[in-house]
Amino acid sequence: MIRIYSAEEIELIRESSLFVGKTLAEVAKHIDTGVKTITLNEIAEQYIHSIGASPSFKGYEGFPYTLCISVNETVVHGFPSEYELKDGDIVSIDCGVYKNGFHGDSAYTFAVGQVSEDRKRLMEVTKQSLYDGIEQAKAGNRIGDIGHAVQSLCEGNGYGVVRDLIGHGVGAHLHEKPDVPNVGKQGNGKRLQEGMVIAIEPMITMGTYKVNWAKDGWGVFTQDGMPAAHYEHDVVIRKGQAEILSSFEMIEKILLERNMYFPKNK
Numbered sequence: 001m002i003r004i005y006s007a008e009e010i011e012l013i014r015e016s017s018l019f020v021g022k023t024l025a026e027v028a029k030h031i032d033t034g035v036k037t038i039t040l041n042e043i044a045e046q047y048i049h050s051i052g053a054s055p056s057f058k059g060y061e062g063f064p065y066t067l068c069i070s071v072n073e074t075v076v077h078g079f080p081s082e083y084e085l086k087d088g089d090i091v092s093i094d095c096g097v098y099k100n101g102f103h104g105d106s107a108y109t110f111a112v113g114q115v116s117e118d119r120k121r122l123m124e125v126t127k128q129s130l131y132d133g134i135e136q137a138k139a140g141n142r143i144g145d146i147g148h149a150v151q152s153l154c155e156g157n158g159y160g161v162v163r164d165l166i167g168h169g170v171g172a173h174l175h176e177k178p179d180v181p182n183v184g185k186q187g188n189g190k191r192l193q194e195g196m197v198i199a200i201e202p203m204i205t206m207g208t209y210k211v212n213w214a215k216d217g218w219g220v221f222t223q224d225g226m227p228a229a230h231y232e233h234d235v236v237i238r239k240g241q242a243e244i245l246s247s248f249e250m251i252e253k254i255l256l257e258r259n260m261y262f263p264k265n266k
């Protein structure tokens with residue numbers, strides 16, 4: 001069953017999704033060389049509580065933290081830790097906020113200090129693939145159209161598209177139907193209908209798409225040790241064009257102010 005959300009419910013999902021953007025913007029103020037990733041987790045958790053919300057991830061199937069913080073070859077689901085960010089790292093931060101009965105779920109990859117050109121390019125293409133996917137997420141299209149758009153851009157640039165993890169429906173539950181893979185065939189899969197809310201989240205690697213799981217049972221890292229990037233938006237399906245419920249605007253305002261690199265939208 002794929003849920004169709006009412007206008008009122010969509011507003012509440014939007015509110016939670018925007019809080020994710022605000023939380024990630026708070027985190028963005030503190031991303032720097034020498035900063036421990038556990039510190040970023042604490043900042044996010046305090047902020048989420050300060051707005052009367054709760055972190056969606058903490059306790060989800062036993063996940064112990066508010067943020068997933070995935071550095072370099074870690075694709076997703078990295079544990080915040082005592083690791084201190086280094087110049088040249090790319091760090092993907094995924095966050096969920098639960099408020100008024102609905103979840104928002106969004107992710108962004110940040111550049112720490114001076115990042116190599118090939119890493120910037122990976123970030124740029126991954127972010128663009130998210131928007132290419134969103135362009136296909138409209139009523140009447142099918143799930144496969146989204147994956148096809150993400151896959152063609154990323155593989156066309158020589159990157160790997162992770163298969164073992166996928167996007168998903170989001171709203172009343174953090175993860176619900178439908179599955180939203182980042183690979184696919186045009187015209188294949190479930191038909192998209194107005195009022196469906198999905199999280200689109202390309203996880204793209206500089207090398208192989210194959211991944212392994214860390215001993216903690218959560219962290220997912222590339223088999224060849226090459227870096228990965230991850231951007232995620234929550235969108236509601238509409239006729240003609242999807243509406244993006246989450247936002248990177250607040251994050252990028254901070255990154256601009258701090259003179260940190262981020263891929264500009266085309």
Ligand code: MG
Nearest residue numbers: 094105106107
């Ligand atoms: Mg997420």
Ligand code: MG
Nearest residue numbers: 105199201232
């Ligand atoms: Mg997600």
